[in-house]
Amino acid sequence: MELARDEEKALEGNSGEALATAYRILVAIGEATGAKKLAPVKWAHISGVNYNTIGDGGMRFLEKFSASAKFAIKTTINPMGYDRCKPEDIPQSFQERQENIASSYERMGAKPSFTCTPYEVFELPQKGTVVSFAESNAAVFSNSLLGLRTNKESALSALASSVTGKTPLSDLRLEEARNPKTAIESDFDFRTELDYGLLGYFAGKAVKDSCVALNNINKLDTIQAKALCAAMGTSGSCGMFTLGGKAKEKISFGKKEAQAVMDELSTADDADIITLGSPQLGINELKLLAKLTETKKFTRRCIVFCSRTIYNSALKIGLAGKIEKSGADFRCDSCTCLTPYVTKDRYDAVITNSVKGAYYLSKSNKVKVALKDIKTIAEEYTQ
Secondary structure, eight states, X not given: OBOOHHHHHHHTTTTOHHHHHHHHXXXXXXXXXXXXXXXXXXXXXXXXXXXXXXXXXXXXXXXXXXXXXXXXXXXXXXOOSXXXXXXXXXXXXXXXXXXXXXXXXXXXXXXXXXXXXXXXHSOOOOTTOBOEEOSHHHHHHIIIIIOXXXXXXXXXXXXXXXXXXXXXXXGGGSGGGGSOSEEEEEOSOOOSHHXXXXXXXXXXXXXXXXXXXXXXXXXXXHHHHHHHHHXXXXXXXXOEXXXXXXXXXXXXXXXXXXXXXXXXXXXXXXXXXXXXOSSOOOHHHHHHHHHHTTTOOBSSEEEEEEOHHHHHHHHHTXXXXXXXXXXXXXXXXXXXXTOTTSOTTTOSEEEESOHXXXXXXXXXXXXXXXXXXXXXXXXXXXX
């Protein structure tokens, strides 16, 4: 890689060890991905905020790193493990470690967003802007639907970009990588957000390239797009899709392939708790949920995860109150993935409409999952 003189000096440690560490990370990634140089980046979104994700090792690293590092660009951060306003019986040790992590990020200058849907919370830059997003659903959504340019970053690479304001110019930041070589040919009747999640999970597993064409799909609403992007980001390395496009290789997706994903991820028929919000719910999903549960009550405990910004907006327009009347319980600043609110000790299984949530509930929380679309959940579990 060719580095500018100021980048070389920072790499050599002239501006401190924290900045040198960040540049070492970026140079290593750049060389591995064939980048010729580093490019300026306008916005970094960092994962690795939930204590259940990074553990004691990550917490100690951030504590040391944040003692001298400062963010050079707009930096937002992913959900943490719990809602500070509703700790329930989350162990005190977890809360203390989670606060340590949050403090490290805030010390460096992060906006305490605690959201996995920054594209629904913050003002968006112009199309073509280079960003560094470590949250997988946000990376896929931003590349595919917003015209931003990001690779599927790790927590460390996005952290390095946040303190340097630079990122390797490689992969999906280059035009050639954004032209799909493989297309998913869909022969399927898409009716729900869950259907799009099944497609996304299948595409992520089946396609090894960075970009895939989704044929026979003309348009997506926000709810469908979030489900698709989150699932695609979960199952593989693919970081972008196009709706249609010429591609040499074709892969079929139909009832058989959709059922195979269901067989893998939906391992229960019923459960005692419902979790909605992976990705965190936005105003569109909350409006739908309020409509589906109007004058009704949930017959199971239902946790709704969303960012505090979205919740406060929903509160102002009376939307949150309508949903709370149904018995649903909001949790802000956190999400379904790796949540300490759902443990094997408390629940054997969970009902969710999220393919991404189902994957992590099964793999990390070690509980069974009943995958159902949101309309079916409302029909079956409210009265």
